[in-house]
Amino acid sequence: MKNRITKLLSIKYPIIQAGMIWCSDWNLASAVSNAGGLGIIGSGSMYPDVLKENIINCKNATNQPFAVNIPLLYPNVEEHIKSIIDLKVPIVFTSAGNPNTWTKELKSKNIKVIHVVSSVKFALKAQSSGVDAVVAEGFEAGGHNGREETTSLCLIPDIAKEINIPLIAAGGIVDGRSMLAAMILGADAVQMGTRFVASKESSAHKNFKNIVLKAKDGDTKLTLKEITPVRMMKNKFYQEISDFYENNPTKEQLLKKLGRARAKLGMFEGDLDEGELEIGQASSQINEYFKCCDIVNQIMDEFISLKSKISFDDKFNF
Ligand SMILES: Cc1cc2nc3c(=O)[nH]c(=O)nc-3n(C[C@H](O)[C@H](O)[C@H](O)COP(=O)(O)O)c2cc1C
Numbered sequence: 001m002k003n004r005i006t007k008l009l010s011i012k013y014p015i016i017q018a019g020m021i022w023c024s025d026w027n028l029a030s031a032v033s034n035a036g037g038l039g040i041i042g043s044g045s046m047y048p049d050v051l052k053e054n055i056i057n058c059k060n061a062t063n064q065p066f067a068v069n070i071p072l073l074y075p076n077v078e079e080h081i082k083s084i085i086d087l088k089v090p091i092v093f094t095s096a097g098n099p100n101t102w103t104k105e106l107k108s109k110n111i112k113v114i115h116v117v118s119s120v121k122f123a124l125k126a127q128s129s130g131v132d133a134v135v136a137e138g139f140e141a142g143g144h145n146g147r148e149e150t151t152s153l154c155l156i157p158d159i160a161k162e163i164n165i166p167l168i169a170a171g172g173i174v175d176g177r178s179m180l181a182a183m184i185l186g187a188d189a190v191q192m193g194t195r196f197v198a199s200k201e202s203s204a205h206k207n208f209k210n211i212v213l214k215a216k217d218g219d220t221k222l223t224l225k226e227i228t229p230v231r232m233m234k235n236k237f238y239q240e241i242s243d244f245y246e247n248n249p250t251k252e253q254l255l256k257k258l259g260r261a262r263a264k265l266g267m268f269e270g271d272l273d274e275g276e277l278e279i280g281q282a283s284s285q286i287n288e289y290f291k292c293c294d295i296v297n298q299i300m301d302e303f304i305s306l307k308s309k310i311s312f313d314d315k316f317n318f
Contacts, residue, residue, distance in 0.1 A: 003188050003189070004133075004166040004188045005133065005166050005168060005188040005189035006189075008112065008132055008133060008166060009038050009065055009091060009112065010065050011033075011036065011037060011038045011064070011065060012036035012037075013036045013037050013296060013299075013300055014168075014183075014188060014189030014190065015032075015036075015037035015038070015179070015189070015190060015192070015296055015299060015300070016037060016038045016040065016135075016168060016189060016190065016191040016192070017029065017032040017037060017038065017039050017040055017191075017192060017193075017196045017292070018040060018042075018069070018143075018170065018191045018192060018193035018196065019040035019041060019042035019043070019044070019067070019068070019069020019093055019095075020042045020069075020142075020143065020193050020196075020197065020202075020278075021042050021044040021045035021071075021143075021263055021267070021278075022042075022045045022203065022204065022263060022264055022267040022268040023042065023193075023196075023197050023202045023203055023204040023267060023268075024039075024040060024041060024042040024069075024196070024202065024203070025041060025042075025054055025203045026041055026054040026055070026057040026058035026061060027057075027061070027201050027203065028196060028199065028201045028202045028203065028292065029041045029054075029058050029062075029066045029067075030057075030058045030061035030062040030066065031199075031201040031291070031292035031293065032196065032292045032296065033058075033062045033064040033065060033066045034061070034062050034064060034292075034293070035292050035293040035295075035296035035297070036064075036296055036300075037292075037296050038065060038066065038067060038091070039058070039062070039066045039067070039292075040066065040067045040068065040069045040093055041054050041055065041058060041066065041067070041068045041069070042069050043068050043069060043070050043071075043074075043076075043080050044069065044070070044071040044074050045263070045264065045268075046076075046080075047076065048076050048079035048080060048083060051068070051076075051080055051083055052083045052087065055068065055083060055084070055087045055089055056087065059087070065090050065091060066089070066090075066091070067089065067090070067091035067092060067093050067114075068080070068084055068089050068091075068092055068093070069092075069093040069094075069095060070084075070092060070093070070094050070095070070102075071094075071095050071096040071097065071144070072094055072095065072096055072097020072098065072101060072102070073096045073097045073228075074096075077102075081102055081105070081106070084106075084111065085106075085109050085111070089111065090111060090112060091111065091112045091113075091114065092106055092111055092112070092113050092114070093114045093115075093116065093135065094113065094114070094115045094116070094131075095115070095116035095135075095144075096116075096144060096228070099113075099115040099125065099126045099129040099131055100125075100129045103115070103129045103130050103131055104129075104130060107130060112132045112133075113130075113131045113132055114131060114132060114133045114134065114135060114168065115129070115131045115134055115135070116134070116135040116137050116170070117134050117135065117136060117137070117146075117159070118136070118137050118138075118145065118146020118147075118148055118150065118155070119146060119148050119150065119155075120158050120159055120162050122146075123136065123159045123162060123163050124162060124163065127163050127164070127165055131165065132165065132166070133165050133166040133167065133168060133188075134159070134163065134165065134166075134167060134168070135168040135169075135170050135191050136152070136155050136156055136159045136167055136168070136169055136170065136171075136187070137155075137170040137171050137191075138150060138151050138152030138153070138154075138155045138156070138169075138170065138171030138172060139151045139152070139155075139171065139222065140152055140171040140172030140231075140280055140281040140282060141170055141171035141172070141193065141194075141231060141280050142193050142194045142197070142220070142231050142232075142278050142279040142280030142281075142283070143193060143230060143231065143278040143280075144228050144229065144230050144278075145171075145222055145229045145230065145231055146229065147225060147229055149222070151171075151172075152169060152170075152171040152172050152173070152182065152185075153185070155171075156169045156182055156185040156186050156187050157185050157186050159186075160185065160186025160187070161186070166188040166189070167186060167187050167188055167189075168187060168188065168189045168190065168191050169182035169183075169185070169187035169189070169190050169191070170190065170191035170192070170193070171280065172280060172281055172282045173190045173191075173192050173195075173282065174192060174194060174195040174282040174285050174286060175195075175285070175298070175299055175302055176298070176299045176300065176301065176302025176303030176304070176305070176306060177302060177303075177306055178190075178282070179299060179303050180303050180306050180307055180310075193280060194212070194279055194280035194282050194283050194286065195282070195286060195295065196292065196295070197209065197212055197267075197279060198212045198213060198283075198286045198288075198289040199289055199290060199291065199292050199295055200289060200290065200291045200292070201291065201292050203268065204267050204268070205267060205268055205269060205270030206270065207270035207271075207272050208266065208267050208270060208272070208277060209289055211233065211272055211277065212233075212279055212283045212286060213286060213287055213288065213289065215233065215279065215283035215284050215286075216284050217281070217284045219233060219234055219283070219284065220232060220233055220234065220279055220280065220281055220283065221234055221238060221242075223238065223241055223242070224241065224254060224258065226251045226254055227251065227254055227255060227258065230276070230278060231278065231279070231280060231281070232276055232277050232278050232279065233277035233278075233279050233283075235266075235272055235273060235275075235277055236273040236274065237262065237266070237273065237274055237275060237276060237277075238277075240257070241254075241257065241258075244257055258276075262274070262275055262276035263275070263276045263278060266278075
């Protein structure tokens, strides 16, 4: 499949595994890149030494391109960028911050830069900062999210008609069917987080993976908008936050309630009650976890088969 994204990133399939704190280390990223997609190391939960080790291990595990995700508001960004440049990582996905800050520097080192956005305004800003492509992340997505609450169904076409650089859709995409839908709406590729949390190679704790497989519709919710909006599983910790809101807490009180290392506690250490379990709405569609190569192959098989059959479907026979 040769389109703007597969050419830009030198990958076989337009499937990108999202960079995710506590879930996407080198093991996951290299498995997805070896399967023909693009794997991303999530640096947001890594100290500088840990990121360096992850990049080196990823290079040893695949000869295919891979990327690093840098949430720009996190600490250690400067050291992370230095490691990426020194160790010649070919692609960086930036998020949660201003794309003007690092794009020029990275591009001057021949690194491809892709920025995550949640609105047309931010997509245009990213385009004018010189990024190579944007990820449009809709309301359905797991993890930190935009304040606008625009769903992928509306966000993808809204952004596609305004920008001229390639567009990667994220939020609610888990299989070949949703990938085809996103591409019909105007995306050149898809980024999936939730689908790859529930994979054999993800570094998520097995308790977290198992609860993702059991999720039903309505089991996740976007909350903590006053700090940074985040979609998580409705567990005991979510319920406590929700009850806390009844007293109109200040931002400082919310920060205190959140405390430190909640995401690590939930997603990496497997505390399903006290931890923060970031996951997307489409978790309701995942019932089994597989190896990444099987996930990528299943998605591509379904995508290709539906693409060729769609006009023969009874639904379209009117
Ligand atoms: C567990 C988890 C952690 C995430 N961590 C990050 C992160 O560190 N940086 C980032 O840019 N996005 C992060 N995200 C968002 C993903 O990159 C991706 O855009 C999103 O998962 C796509 O929606 P989906 O979950 O419906 O596939 C995270 C998502 C999940 C589920």
